[in-house]
Structure formats: C-alpha cells, structure tokens
Amino acid sequence: MTEHSLVIDEDTCNGCTVCLRACPTQALIIRNGKAKLINDRCIDCGECVRACPEKTIQSKRDQFEIIHNFKYKLLVYSPVIFAQFKDYHDYEKVLYLFRHMGFDDVAGVDTGGYIAADIIRGFLKDKKNKKRPYIATNCSAVCRLIQSKYAGLIEHVLPIRSIADIAGEYLKLSFINTHNVNPGEVGLFYISPCPAKLIPARQGEGCHNVFDGIFSMGDIYNKLMLLMDDNSIQYTRQEMTTTKFALRWSSFGDVEHKFKDFTTLRIDGIKNVIRFLNRMENGIVEDVDFVDMYSCDNGCVGGVFAKEDPHIAEYRIKRIADKFPEKIDKTPFSCNEDTCNIRMKFKYDPRIPQKHDLKRAIQTQAEIEALYKKLPKLDCAICGSATCYNFAEDIVLRKDVTIDDCPLIKNKKLEDLLKNVSS
Amino acid sequence: MMEFDIQGGDFLNAGESSGVIKEYMKRIGLPHPFIRRVLIAAYEAELNVVAHAQKGTLHFTMEEQRVIITVKDTGPGIPDVERAMQKGFSTASSEVREMGFGAGMGLPNMKQNSDTLTINTEVGKGTEVIMEFML
Structure with a gap:
C-alpha cells in the first residue's frame, strides 16, 4: 500500500475538476461529485493542493508537539524558510527562534549539500560510467515519478540519499558524538517546504527513514511569525556554518556553479521534468553529465508550503548566500560514506502491476x-x-x-x- | 498496427513515432530492456529516412512473441549494403553531419539491437528495412 501525504476532505469537495487538470500524473478522478486519489499514480507533488479553490486537499503532517517525546531535539530546516522573511538579518532570528522552540541543535539542508557535493563529484569524474546524465535525488516527487513510471531511468539515479537526509544523518551523528548521549533519546525532525517531503521517499532497499517527525514549513512559518512579534524574546547571535553554493543549491537548485567542469542542468516545474524524462527515456539526451530536477517552479523555493514568490525567495537566498564563503575547510564532525548512512539503492516500484x-x-x-x-x-x-x-x-x-x-x-x-x- | 509518415529532411520531428511506440510498449507492460532495444533501432531507422530519403513510413506491429518494425522509403537506395553495415561508414551530407547525425552508426546499431534485420534495397528506388525483435 502506497502511503501518500495528500488527503481529500469529502465534506468540502464540490467536484469542480480543477485538481484533475492540475495533476501531472492523472492521479485524481471525480466520482459521485467528490475527488478521489488514485494511490498508484500519485507522486505527492502537491500541484492539486496549489490548485484546489476550496482548499479541500490537505497534507498529512506531524504535529509540532511530538518533539517533546524526546529528551534531545534536533531540527533540519530547509533554508527556504529564511526567504519567507523580508529583512536581511531575519535568518539569524529564525535560527535563534528554532532554539527558543526547544531544539538543542539545528542544521540546514545546505549542510547535506556541501557534504554531498564531493561525493557527487566523485561519480561525475568516473569516466567508466556511461549512464549519463546522473539524476539527483533531492526532490522526492521526482524520485517517486521515476520509480513509478520510468523503469529505464532507474540506473541513472545517483545512489546517494537526498541532501535533506544527509543533513539529518550528519546532525544526529555529530550531536551524539559531541554530547555522548544515547541515540534513543535523540529525536530528529525536519521542516519540509512541500508535501512530497512530508512522507519518506520510497527509496528502496537498505534505507531507513532518517526523521522522527516532519513538519510543514507553513505551520512553522506561522509559529515564527507569532514569535517575531514577541518583544520579550532576547535574541543571542547564532552561528551558521555553510557555503555560498550549498545555500543556493538547497534552495533553488543552483548546481552549475559548483560543478563547473561538467555539464549540469537544473530543471524545474513538473511539466518540464516530465518532458525531460521522456526525452531521456527515448535516448536523446547525450551531452549532459548531471541533472537536478525539481517538481516545483524554481526548485524548493517554489514549494507548496512557501508563502513568498519563488523568484523573490531566490533573490533573498542569494543575498544571504553572498555572506558565506565558497568553501569551508573542515566540518566539525567528519561526515563521509564511512560514518554516515549516505548511500542508498534505488529501485523500481511499478505502480501498474506488470501484465504477464x-x-x-x-x-x-x-x-x-x-x-x-x-x-x-x-x-x-x-x-x-x-x-x-x-x-x-x-x-x-x-x-x-x-x-x-x-x-x-x-x-x-x-x-x-x-x-x-x-x- | 501503427503507421507513421516520415518526412525527409525533417530532423525537427524525427523521433515522434518512437515516442508513441514507447508509450504503447510501456502500457502493455513489456520489459524495459526490450523497449530500449526497439526504440534505439526504430529511431535509427527513422533517422536514416530523414537524412537520406524524400519520404517514408514506419510500421509497428505487435505480436504475441515479437515486435516487427518495417521502415520503407523512396530514397536513393543503398548501393553497397555490406559496406553500409560497417561502423563509421556514412554517406550523410556535411549538413547532416553538422547537425550531429550521420556518424555511420545507423545500420550497425539497428543490427545490434534487433534479432533479425532484413534490408531490401534498389538504387534509385528506395529501401525497405524489416527488423524483428523477439520477446
């Protein structure tokens, strides 16, 4: 049984068919005047959530209170959250407010970005691999689309986890190592910019779910807005270790800059992704080494749970990224293939049973x-x-x-x- | 079972028939490596018509045990089939080569990916290529 994050409220659905037209995989039907999700076809991209005029389609997500089930609470956030605030310095406030909410340590998805970049470079350099282009695993909706409909492209998918997962692995291991605590007492949480990442991507064999709970960025945004109005909070400065590239990559998929000596593409928008996958499947994409695809317009800044316009968000992230160096020499905890669970085996998961x-x-x-x-x-x-x-x-x-x-x-x-x- | 017209010189639309054939084969649940073989061979055969002939047709037939692709054209014909089968041999014009086609891998690729390849050709009249793919 396929688990999906999308739920349709039958009481408010008026059967208007707008979601049917928005869905890129024809996963919705209207029967007896109510929309229904066809589980086998849905990839959780959330285009229907965006389109629904009645706000009838919602996403299942964890309630914030579950963090209290753990003694130590860690958070992986998408830097896209920074772009929801206008003020240039608000990202520092946001970092402090995460602590204020009860988290003992936090890391951005960008952390996974600078860890993953070197590993990806290793794959790109390997001339023996003729299966070009490599496909990145950052967008869960794209991963599910390939798993369910593009069996022939599975071998193009990079066998490493998404940068959000890697950031989670890194944060948890480094916290356990530094503070010498029992792993069972550590809860790891994630703020997702989209419905696709609310449920673990069905990544195949040998892959456990990294996070103990996943929140919607919209819910956290609401919390942050209230806290920012609270004048009694005394802010202390928060350090952020990241690179210019990692912030840009994890927000709007800018990979070109990092892998300059290779042909890389960022493809955004689910219709464009489908067109590209079709071309790849037809065997007519030959001169590209690496492709990073996002279901949402302009990458994760265009996520369903983002309030800000994706292009304004991109501009804001760029402004923050400019404050950070191109490179960092050393991470406080060495995260590599030996210490972190980075690899994964990606397998085909045919939604339509193969007709024998x-x-x-x-x-x-x-x-x-x-x-x-x-x-x-x-x-x-x-x-x-x-x-x-x-x-x-x-x-x-x-x-x-x-x-x-x-x-x-x-x-x-x-x-x-x-x-x-x-x- | 399915027939497509191929227009000589129309590189822009070359490959559209392969796309339709692919969708069909995916829908009836054929294994992917098989689909890939058919697609590569069909695309090469289609490109040969586009690069060398005025016009042609591509037929796709699905049977229980096999797929048959027949590509017919009213082109110049192949004077020396044996030579044309060699890797790297090409009579494509420089214009065609500049577009990234005509590397002389067309017929070798078609032979490699099909189970049987039959070429009936007559210089000045045209060529018929029949490829059979066994399941």
Whole structure:
C-alpha cells in the first residue's frame, strides 16, 4: 500500500475538476461529485493542493508537539524558510527562534549539500560510467515519478540519499558524538517546504527513514511569525556554518556553479521534468553529465508550503548566500560514506502491476484505443476523468464509469432519440 | 498496427513515432530492456529516412512473441549494403553531419539491437528495412 501525504476532505469537495487538470500524473478522478486519489499514480507533488479553490486537499503532517517525546531535539530546516522573511538579518532570528522552540541543535539542508557535493563529484569524474546524465535525488516527487513510471531511468539515479537526509544523518551523528548521549533519546525532525517531503521517499532497499517527525514549513512559518512579534524574546547571535553554493543549491537548485567542469542542468516545474524524462527515456539526451530536477517552479523555493514568490525567495537566498564563503575547510564532525548512512539503492516500484499475460494486455490496450477513438478528445474532465484517454482507460480497467458518463456522447444519443421519435 | 509518415529532411520531428511506440510498449507492460532495444533501432531507422530519403513510413506491429518494425522509403537506395553495415561508414551530407547525425552508426546499431534485420534495397528506388525483435 502506497502511503501518500495528500488527503481529500469529502465534506468540502464540490467536484469542480480543477485538481484533475492540475495533476501531472492523472492521479485524481471525480466520482459521485467528490475527488478521489488514485494511490498508484500519485507522486505527492502537491500541484492539486496549489490548485484546489476550496482548499479541500490537505497534507498529512506531524504535529509540532511530538518533539517533546524526546529528551534531545534536533531540527533540519530547509533554508527556504529564511526567504519567507523580508529583512536581511531575519535568518539569524529564525535560527535563534528554532532554539527558543526547544531544539538543542539545528542544521540546514545546505549542510547535506556541501557534504554531498564531493561525493557527487566523485561519480561525475568516473569516466567508466556511461549512464549519463546522473539524476539527483533531492526532490522526492521526482524520485517517486521515476520509480513509478520510468523503469529505464532507474540506473541513472545517483545512489546517494537526498541532501535533506544527509543533513539529518550528519546532525544526529555529530550531536551524539559531541554530547555522548544515547541515540534513543535523540529525536530528529525536519521542516519540509512541500508535501512530497512530508512522507519518506520510497527509496528502496537498505534505507531507513532518517526523521522522527516532519513538519510543514507553513505551520512553522506561522509559529515564527507569532514569535517575531514577541518583544520579550532576547535574541543571542547564532552561528551558521555553510557555503555560498550549498545555500543556493538547497534552495533553488543552483548546481552549475559548483560543478563547473561538467555539464549540469537544473530543471524545474513538473511539466518540464516530465518532458525531460521522456526525452531521456527515448535516448536523446547525450551531452549532459548531471541533472537536478525539481517538481516545483524554481526548485524548493517554489514549494507548496512557501508563502513568498519563488523568484523573490531566490533573490533573498542569494543575498544571504553572498555572506558565506565558497568553501569551508573542515566540518566539525567528519561526515563521509564511512560514518554516515549516505548511500542508498534505488529501485523500481511499478505502480501498474506488470501484465504477464501479454496476449490479454494487447487485447485490453486495443479495447482502450478503440474506445478512445470514439471520444470527443476535448479533455473537458466533466466525466470525472482527467482526459478522454484516462476516461477510456477507466471504462476498460477500473470499470467504474461507462461511455454514457461522457456528457457529449450522452447528449448525442438523446438528440438522435429525439430525431427518431419526432420524425 | 501503427503507421507513421516520415518526412525527409525533417530532423525537427524525427523521433515522434518512437515516442508513441514507447508509450504503447510501456502500457502493455513489456520489459524495459526490450523497449530500449526497439526504440534505439526504430529511431535509427527513422533517422536514416530523414537524412537520406524524400519520404517514408514506419510500421509497428505487435505480436504475441515479437515486435516487427518495417521502415520503407523512396530514397536513393543503398548501393553497397555490406559496406553500409560497417561502423563509421556514412554517406550523410556535411549538413547532416553538422547537425550531429550521420556518424555511420545507423545500420550497425539497428543490427545490434534487433534479432533479425532484413534490408531490401534498389538504387534509385528506395529501401525497405524489416527488423524483428523477439520477446
């Protein structure tokens, strides 16, 4: 059973079909006037959350209070949170407020960025690898899309964890080592900018879930706004160890700067990602070494839980990043493949069960195509399926609709009937 | 089962038929390495028509045990098939080569990725390439 972060509130859903058109994987249908999620197709990108006019589609996330279940509380934040505040110095306040909220130590996803960069460079340098381009694992929605629909591209995916996971591994191990505490007493939490990262990416074998709880950035933003209004809080200066590149990479996917001697691409927006994956699958992407893809516009700054415009957010992150060096010589705790759980094996997870009965599969496909030919191909979605093609599939495979659920076909039948009876 | 027209010189749209064939093969659940073989060979065959001929067609047939791709064109024909089968041999014009095509890997790639490759060609009339992929 596939776990998803998206939940549809049937009471408020009015069956308007806006989400059907927004969904890049046709994972939504409307039946009996209510939207329903098709688990096998959903990649948790959150485009439906953005599109829903009734705010009926929400994300399951952990409640903040669960941090109190642990003696020691650690937090990994996405630097995108800094970009939600206008003032140049507010990132320092935010860092302090994380402590104020009860966290014993914090690290940005950017920390994972500068740890991962060297490992990725190692892969890029390895001339033996002909499976170019490598695909980064930072966007959970992209990972799920590849796992569920692009079996042929699995071997292109870098076998290392996302930079958020690496930051988590690093933070926890360095805290345990420095303070000599029992790992069982340490709770590790994450602030996610999007629904995709609210649930652990199904990364395959040998990968445990790094975090004990994941919060929505929107919830934390609300908390921070209230705290910032509280004049009684005495701020103390917080140090942040990071690099210019790591902040930029972890916020809006700027990889070009770091891997200058390789051809790297940042692709943002789920439609662009799908177009690129299709090209890769067709075998016509040859001259790229590394591609970092994000479901949201402009990378994580465009996350569903971000309030600020993604391009303003990018500008703000750049301004903060400029304060930090290009390189840091030493991390306080050495995080590498020996000490941290960085590697992972990425496996294909076909959402559509492989049809072993090929003869039947060919027949079924022929039925779908034949039905599709009869449909108006307007993709109006009034029938409750996202496109006419999906409608044809649903008639044949899901069997929860019939061709008369198409309003145009039904109307035509009624018109014909009227002609017959009146002549 | 599926037929596509190929326009000579239209590099812009070359590969569109491969995309449709790919979706079909994914939908009926064929194994990916098999899909990949068919795609590479079909794309090369299509490109040959685009690079050398005026126009042509690509037929895709799905049977229970195999896929058959037939590409026909009304092009110049291949005077020496044996030579054309050699890696690196190409008669593509410099224009075509400048576009990154015509590296002389077309027929070798088609042979390598298909189970049987039949070429019927007549100089001045055209070429028919039949490729069979066994499941």
